[in-house]
Amino acid sequence: MAKLTITSAIASFLLTITAINGEVTIYKQKPLVEPTLTETADAASYTGAAAYDPTVLNPPALPDPPPAMAFSIGLQNGGTMGASILQPSSFFGFSVEMSVSNQILGKNSSYIQVPFLNLMSNLVKRAGEVRVRVGGNTQETAKLVDTLPDGKMLAKDIENASNPTQTPPLDYTRDLFTIMSAISDLVNVRWFLGIPFFDTNPFDLSLSQASRAILGDKLLGLQAGNEPDLYSRHGHRNSDYAPQNYYDEVGSLIAAMGDDARNILIGPNLANAEWQPQQIWDTGFVDSYSDSLAFLSFERYPNDNCFAQFGIGHFNDPQETFPEYLTHKSGQELASQYLEATAYAQTKGKAVIMFETNTASCGGFPGISDSFGAALWGLDYALQLAHSNFSGALFHIGGQNVYYNPFTPPPTNQSAFRQWTVGPIYYSALAMTEALGRGNNAQVLDLNANDGNEFTPAYAIFEDGEPTRVALFNYLTDPSGGSTYTASIAVAGLTSVKVKYLSADSVSQKGGFRWAGQTFGNHFESDGRLMGDEDVREVQCSDGVCPIEVPAPSFALVLLKGDEVVSEPAATFATTAVTGGGNTATVDEKVLETSNGHSGWDGIGMRSTSRGSVDAAVGRVDVTIGFGLTVVSMICAALVLI
Structure with missing residues (x-):
């Protein structure tokens, strides 16, 4: 043997297996109540953890007038105007709130969460690497300690939580970086972290020093401040705290770090709540600190559910809000706010990352953030950011009490007999990674398809000037089949194409989504590996024109070169x-x-x-x-x- x-x-x-907006992660866990996925429920009547909320919303009515159900897309070899900068295959990554990293990664370096390895392996197979940030609000007061009781690598002080989002102080050990390094040795994950920024005189450089020593080149960057434009609002700076103050603090940090600050910092990390990017650029931030800045970054959510969670702001009814996520306009409007910033970054030779995002801050919305509609929205939003010359987007992961998690481990006391829950945003990541391909040289173009109809958007992906893939969306829900449209893709020389579908019966559906016929199942059913047989369709073309049907709802990825199909499984780790x-x-x-x-x-x-x-x-x-x-x-x- x-x-x-x-x-x-x-x-x-x-x-x-072991047992928000950067503004918000919800830290206190409600007891689990067994969900029923097939039943519509009022959110107010459900008292269990948000991650398993059974609320199912009604899909929006079909638009009147409807979009055209047949249109053409003509693509030319040799490149096209308006395509994005070259994009990394690992564009779509994840942001893990530091306070729940022991739930996602593993309780310490002796017990790694195997489903997490499998989920990352799926993406590594397609992109070569995955980028993951560990941070958020809870990084800002995190303290490195030598040891914690019972071999823990993380401890939260719930009783002394502060600010409107109830952020707890956090202690951690070097074992956090050891488990991150161990994960990278098994699957090629590369990491972002954040330097605590609430106490600046002096800065606590323990995280920077320990993480660099343990992670080495597995560490991509260190965030300098998490949403500094919200510091005053949340009581962490004086009311007159301004962009110049942030500029000065980053300068003090660089001076304290010395040579360790070279090409490692990430900023300004604005939430665009109080300040605008130009106000930061006007301080000389990029020019003064260029040698230290590895990336420029922002954090942005399109909406919030803060009133329902904390009584902050105004109430957003999920049913009324749902249609806002089922339109191409959502991603366009979000990305358009940063077009000047990404153009400016290119003149400075800097890449821009959407460092934290998801469907809505304060944990997302029941029935929206955990629905198939969110999978379409997340994919469209990511492609739109790529088209707008961002170089990455990290979708946030909180604890049990958020709706938007790309993936959620079971409650600790049930981890021996329940598996993970994979949410719609992870399906977005899988499809996005395949859309960009493996070469780290994709360019993304919003085609303004079907006369710019907001319910049937399309993108083309180019490599070396040649069209290689087309991404087609149908945001409508129509069980009759009457809203299935046909996009006729014309490329000279095509004889046939392969098509992979991201599909569900309704934009309201929860769980059981299918990517090319495979699924991660429903609540508590996944070990991180795709289940079922892969279903890749072949469509014959006539005179270089290929008719692609796109059911309502679905996403279709058209592979113009058939050899790009991911046919063999990713390396996996058994988990049961x-x-x-x-x-x-x-x-x-x-x-x-x-x-x-x-x-x-x-x-x-x-x-x-x-x-x-x-x-x-x-x-x-x-x-x-x-x-x-x-x-x-x-x-x-x-x-x-x-």
Whole structure:
């Protein structure tokens, strides 16, 4: 029998399941109430965790007059005017609120959340890497401590939470960076963090020093202030705090960091609530600190649910608000506010990232943020940001009590028998990553299709001046099939194309969405691996014209070069933590032998006994430990089979 020998270069890690707007993450967890996905419910009558809220809204009525149900899209080889700058394949990333990072990543570096690895692996397979930020409001007062009780890497002081969003003080250990490094060794995740910015005299540089020492080049950047234009409103600065004050504080930070500040900082991170980007540029921020700035960034949500959560602002009724997310205008209006900023950034040689975003601050809306409509919205919004010359967008993840999570682990006390819940925004990420392709050289163009109709937008993706993919949306819901439209795509020389659909029965549907026929299931049903058989359609073309049907609702990704289909599975990690032969976790021996988390998996077929996986276990290595739990032992550095 194969024996595992572990070198001591880096500590080994046992993988098992453990039990807003940058303005807002909700920190106190309500008790779980079992949801019923097929039943419409009033949000006011549900008292459980928001992540499993059963509220289903009514899809909007069909527009009158309806959009044209047939239109043409002509594309030319050799490039086109108006396309974006070159985009990284990893454009779509995630922002994890620091206070819940132990739920998402793992409770410490000995217990990594395997579903998180699988979810990241799906994207790494398609993009080469994933960018993840750990931060948010809770980074601003986070304190590095040597140890915490019971081996924890994170502790929240709920009793001393402050400001309107009830942000708790946070203690963490170096183990937070160790688990991040371990994850990067298994799947190619690269990280953003944030320097605490509430106390500036002196700055606490512990996070910067410890994270750089442990993460090395896995660390992409350090945020200098989280939404500083909201500091006064939230009571963290005086009422006269202005862009010049922020400029001065960043200068003090750079002076304190010395050489460590070079090409690592991220700013100005505005929420565009009190200040506008030009006010920051006018201080000389970019010119003065150019050598220190790795990225320029903003944080923006299109709406908020703060009144329902905290009694702040005004009430936004989800049913009345829903149509605002089911239109191309939403992403256009958001992105258009930054066109001058992205143009300015290009003159300075800087990339711009939407550093934190999602459907709505204060946790999102029931029935909107967790619906198929949000999947279409998130994908359209991301493509629009790419078209507008952003170089990335990070969609926020909170705790159990937010509606918009791309993915949510089960409550800790149920992690032994429940799996994760994958939300609509993760489907957006999967489709966006495939739309951009693997080459890090995509250019995105909003086609203003169908005479600019807001319900049937389309984008073209170019590589090296040649059209390679077309993205088609249908925001309408029509069970009759009468609102299925046909887009005739014309490219010289085409004989056939492949099409992958992101689909559901309604924009209101919760869970069970399908990407090319595969799904992550409903609440508590996912280990991070796609279930079912992939369904890629082939459409024949006539004289270079290819008719593509787009049902209502759906998204269609048209692959103009058929060899771009992602046909083989991503490297996966078995996750089930209950007894029984049908749940035995397995990993291919060749992967254990050769994988360092960055390469070595392509062409090596994973085997698993888990239901819905590619096929049954062959040549597996099983490692079983107490209480009948079957787990996979993976290693961050050298692990050799002898």
